[in-house]
Amino acid sequence: MALSTAFTELFGVEHPIALAPMGGSAGGALAAAVSRGGGLGLLGSGNGARDWLARELPVVADEGAGKPWGIGFLTWAIDDGAVARALEYGPSAVMLSFGDPGPFVERIRSTGTALIIQVTDLEEARRAVDLGADVIVAQGTEAGGHGARHGRSTLPFVPVVVDLAAPVPVLAAGGIADGRGVAAALALGAAGALLGTRFQATAEALVAPATARAIVEGRGEDTERSSVLDIARGSRWPARYTARTLAHPVLDAWRGREDELAADPHAREAYQDAVARGEIPALPQWASEAVDLIDDLPSAADLVADLAAGAEDALARAGRR
Template sequence: MALTTSFTRLVGVRHPIVSAPMAFSAGGELAAAVSRGGGFGFVGGGFGVRDWLERELPIVAHSTREPWGVGFVCWAAEVAGVEYALEFGPAAVLLSFGDPTPFLQPIRRAGVPLMIQVTDLTEARQALDAGADVIVVQGTESGGHGARKGRSTLPFVPAVVDMAGETPVLAAGGIADGRGVAAALVLGASGALLGTRFQASAEAIVDPAVTRAIVESHGGQTQRSSVLDIVKGVDWPEKYDGRSLAHPYIDRWHGREAELTGETRQAASDEMARGAVPPAVWAGEAVGLIGDLPSAEDLVTTLAAEAEQALDRVRSGSA
């Protein structure tokens, strides 16, 4: 049985379950598997690196006839990267972290639904003014990058739902099983976008050490910090930092980021590159709900069934 919502009707999928466009781990195989399972899979276009797009977009385009999308980071991507991705026929483009305005014209010209991820109410209003067809509401529980001073998913989602009116909203952050998907629907969202849960799936392009860390960790082990970005030399805007599993560099440098410059930063970067310290593992607070490594196609089916069961328990009064 499908959970039909305004989002599933808009993009033509069976389940209101979306995999996040995680840069360099959400490739074509993952997006295709999610879409074959009845959800909506995203290729992580990230900063718009052309070699990555040229490799991964043909994979998803030739691996499924179901709807899929591609996502980009606004502050770092270029319009040319979005235009190139549109040539492969995505069913939606998701823009995150920054001003979406430069990308609106080619997306609208292609007639593709526009999804915009927001981290506060100001961004939500801007997204609606930009004509977003779907708003992704990202709470601070989410893994990877997000607002340094954002809001938790539980109060944030209904606030944006009230603001958005008829525009579908997806909830993101702290969702890793069907109960979370059901909760998103109860909050008024039209679906849920999951990152960390799909990071731990067979099709994700992830170092086995990262997958193992996700499966073996619990939510209390995650931290928000900009340290790992500084070490990697990625200059994210001040507004955003990232949630990851605990890491020796965060323990050492959090609160002392200004000292991570020059030779100090380079030494730390070299140390990470040669494996002298654990890899960075971007993961959300729901990581403790993840204990296996299924195929993404099967995972969508499981999540949908769990969400149905959770909603049935509420309806029957047995919750």
């Protein structure tokens, strides 16, 4: 059973699976591997740092074997120049997340590049429709990394966005880590699934070995959504977005005391000193509630095939029942 959807037809990919453009860790090798595997690899450039783009864009362009690929940006953290530099490499899509995508839409559309907009609530979903998004990603609160402080879970959120956005294809995101999750996304009316944490635990991900091990060994009940680590490390993330991570000693020390932490420069200095000494990870260990389902570190291309096969099996079993 071929899983052909509006998403696979739009991009000419084999499977309805996309790589979440995780800032920093979804580098060129990972995006290229996902695309070679039949999904849509999305480079995670985050704030569009010039040096990072100069290093990773040629990798995905060279290693992608001519397959479709894209790039994602944190909309609140970029300028028009970052988008322009990425477009020079001819991506199939640009994905904008977390913030108003409006200022960048004309630049992207002028090159014929598909526009993907990630949304975390219905206000953002309506804005994405009004801007003419080619694909909308509906992210539930189970997702690892950043998401809406007051968002909704993936299961009820995705079909609402599907109905609101029709006929624009929607990808489900948040708490999806195996083929059953991909099948569930399709059953909810989505045209595919966008996965992050599952692809963090692959051979090509730009993550520290300790972080990859922590994901493989992690449990969903150990993840927590908070703004503490953003405050402690001096990140400028907008207050409306918090981040789901694995357990962290700074979370334990400052949970519920965010205002106090924000007002204490010595605490933030202590955080950076602890990072420098190797006592805590250089970056928070982003992880979704589905982290329990991850127990290996495969190549990303093989993982895409396994996810697709698992989704086909799950849908076939459901049909027999």
